[in-house]
Amino acid sequence: MAKIIVSTGRGGVGKSTFVALATKYLHPPMLLIDLDPDESLASMLGIDLSSNGKKTISDTLCHIMEQNKASGRTGYDFLPAVLQQSIQSDCIYSSPEFDLITLGTKFTVGCYCAPDAVIKDAIPALAQGYQEVLIDSPAGLEHLNRKVVVDIDDLFVILDPSEKSLKHVERVRAITAALKVGCHHLHLVGNHRFTTETEEHLRNTGEAYLGRIDFDPGVRQRNLEGQSLLDLPGNSPAALSVKGVLLKAGYNIKLGN
Amino acid sequence: MARRIVSTGRGGTGKSTFVALASRFLKPPTLLIDLDPDLSLADMLGADFDREGKRTVSEALYDVIARRKSNISPSITTDELMESLLWSDCLYESRKFDLITLGTKFTEGCYCAPDNLLSRTIPKLARNYVTVVMDSPAGVEHLNRNVMSEVDDMFVLCDPSDKSLKHIARIKEILQQVGTRYNHLYLVGSHEFHEQAEDFLRSSGQVYLGRIDYDPQVEEYNLKGRSLLQLPEDSPALLSVQRILAKAGCI
Numbered sequence: 001m002a003k004i005i006v007s008t009g010r011g012g013v014g015k016s017t018f019v020a021l022a023t024k025y026l027h028p029p030m031l032l033i034d035l036d037p038d039e040s041l042a043s044m045l046g047i048d049l050s051s052n053g054k055k056t057i058s059d060t061l062c063h064i065m066e067q068n069k070a071s072g073r074t075g076y077d078f079l080p081a082v083l084q085q086s087i088q089s090d091c092i093y094s095s096p097e098f099d100l101i102t103l104g105t106k107f108t109v110g111c112y113c114a115p116d117a118v119i120k121d122a123i124p125a126l127a128q129g130y131q132e133v134l135i136d137s138p139a140g141l142e143h144l145n146r147k148v149v150v151d152i153d154d155l156f157v158i159l160d161p162s163e164k165s166l167k168h169v170e171r172v173r174a175i176t177a178a179l180k181v182g183c184h185h186l187h188l189v190g191n192h193r194f195t196t197e198t199e200e201h202l203r204n205t206g207e208a209y210l211g212r213i214d215f216d217p218g219v220r221q222r223n224l225e226g227q228s229l230l231d232l233p234g235n236s237p238a239a240l241s242v243k244g245v246l247l248k249a250g251y252n253i254k255l256g257n
Numbered sequence: 258m259a260r261r262i263v264s265t266g267r268g269g270t271g272k273s274t275f276v277a278l279a280s281r282f283l284k285p286p287t288l289l290i291d292l293d294p295d296l297s298l299a300d301m302l303g304a305d306f307d308r309e310g311k312r313t314v315s316e317a318l319y320d321v322i323a324r325r326k327s328n329i330s331p332s333i334t335t336d337e338l339m340e341s342l343l344w345s346d347c348l349y350e351s352r353k354f355d356l357i358t359l360g361t362k363f364t365e366g367c368y369c370a371p372d373n374l375l376s377r378t379i380p381k382l383a384r385n386y387v388t389v390v391m392d393s394p395a396g397v398e399h400l401n402r403n404v405m406s407e408v409d410d411m412f413v414l415c416d417p418s419d420k421s422l423k424h425i426a427r428i429k430e431i432l433q434q435v436g437t438r439y440n441h442l443y444l445v446g447s448h449e450f451h452e453q454a455e456d457f458l459r460s461s462g463q464v465y466l467g468r469i470d471y472d473p474q475v476e477e478y479n480l481k482g483r484s485l486l487q488l489p490e491d492s493p494a495l496l497s498v499q500r501i502l503a504k505a506g507c508i
Contacts, residue, residue: 010268010269010295010395011267011268011269011270011394011395011396012267012268012269012270012395012416013268013269036396037396037397037398037401038267038396038397038420038424038427040420040423043419043420043423044420105397105427105430105431106401107430107431107434107435108401108434108435109401109402109403109435109436110369110401110402111367111368111369111398111401111402112367112398112401113366113367113369138395138396138398139267139268139269139394139395139396140268140293140294140295140394140395140396141294141295141361142294142367142368142394142398145294145362145364145365145366145367145368146365146366146367147365160269161476161479161480162479162480162482163300163479163480163481163482164295164297164300164479164482167297167300168295171295171361174361174363175361175363178363178364179363179364179365193476198480201480220417223417223418223419223420224417224418224419224454224457225419226418226419226420226423
């Protein structure tokens with residue numbers, strides 16, 4: 001069974017950047033799951049899903065529903081089987097370093113419970129084929145209420161320097177406890193806006209604080225231009241920070257990095 | 258009918274800061290609605306719900322559901338009960354603005370129920386105000402839910418990234434497909450923009466109204482959890498918001 005790793009936090013703190021850079025250090029085979037309907041992880045990894053003939057979960061789900069309507073089928077009994085098959089064949093982007101699945105945007109009225117439920121059902125079976133499953137979350141809390149993963153090995157909460165961040169951590173704790181989401185380790189990670197002085201706020205929370213991601217103009221430039229974060233140089237401050245955080249969390253870093 | 262304004266965008270771009278600062282200029286009476294379960298708008302405005310004995314929509318809703326389960330003699334429908342609770346328990350009132358927050362729920366499932374309740378109630382609430390401003394959670398899901406189906410001014414806060422441009426294209430597609438009508442869609446740059454990056458938004462084909470200037474005081478107030486209403490009149494962020502609202506014809 002793979003280790004289940006989740007990156008979460010308030011908006012704009014660097015959840016996806018953390019996931020993208022962590023792929024450089026973790027051991028393959030690993031599966032990345034982008035749970036954000038605003039799907040930015042793929043482009044941060046330099047991947048164009050559609051040119052690779054891959055679809056998002058939302059697209060696949062809509063497509064199957066349309067087909068069902070057209071063929072006059074109404075029962076849902078066979079849906080899970082069809083879906084799981086489609087995920088395997090259409091939704092997994094594969095590369096030597098990692099595989100990637102994205103939730104994707106839907107263009108119909110209503111919430112993302114349906115595509116989220118599809119991923120939730122698929123995760124246990126998928127996880128068997130990997131060393132790590134790395135989940136990137138949408139901003140905020142709703143994905144936790146949905147219990148997309150019920151048993152998390154490492155929950156990394158990325159924070160910005162604000163009072164709101166500390167309240168956010170309390171809410172994450174309260175929701176996971178109330179919903180009985182297993183969470184073996186909760187780690188705090190400061191984003192690049194922290195200073196040595198403001199970091200003190202994180203050290204005094206009673207939670208495990210693993211350090212901050214240093215400011216990195218290379219990350220900013222690549223995000224502005226929509227380029228992959230994977231070609232950052234080996235001495236990139238942000239990448240080295242992520243490596244440091246993973247080491248502190250007890251990960252064996254891939255050799256050569 | 259009130260002027261309906263929405264602030265939306267990717268995470269951390271300054272949606273709530275924009276709403277908090279805008280509240281100082283908009284035509285009263287103003288109703289602010291915080292749709293983010295991570296409820297930060299109230300804190301940014303120094304509105305203490307507990308002290309005023311006010312509750313979030315999620316708290317009131319799940320309380321009603323729990324009561325309904327234990328009491329089998331409902332004299333009014335859950336809908337009516339909730340609507341009256343919105344007025345009595347959830348509406349925070351102050352001299353400058355009134356405020357309703359969605360709030361965090363601690364039960365399994367999505368926020369469709371509290372969102373739907375707000376969606377149904379907003380048109381009625383709006384009759385009592387000149388301006389209604391909705392602050393959104395980060396991302397796109399709230400747009401799929403079509404919580405406010407008729408909007409006058411949609412402000413999209415952007416950070417300097419290619420992802421922001423993709424975000425704009427995506428939300429326009431969602432708004433069209435779910436049938437949200439809006440009169441204006443405006444782009445606003447976050448404080449991370451500099452001159453060169455701003456061209457990025459100018460050439461996007463959308464109406465770009467300018468950026469929120471960097472303001473170390475906003476950062477400091479957010480760090481300490483102080484109300485942004487106490488920012489001095491010459492705060493660069495405050496002046497930027499005033500300029501942008503004037504350009505949009507909101508003040």
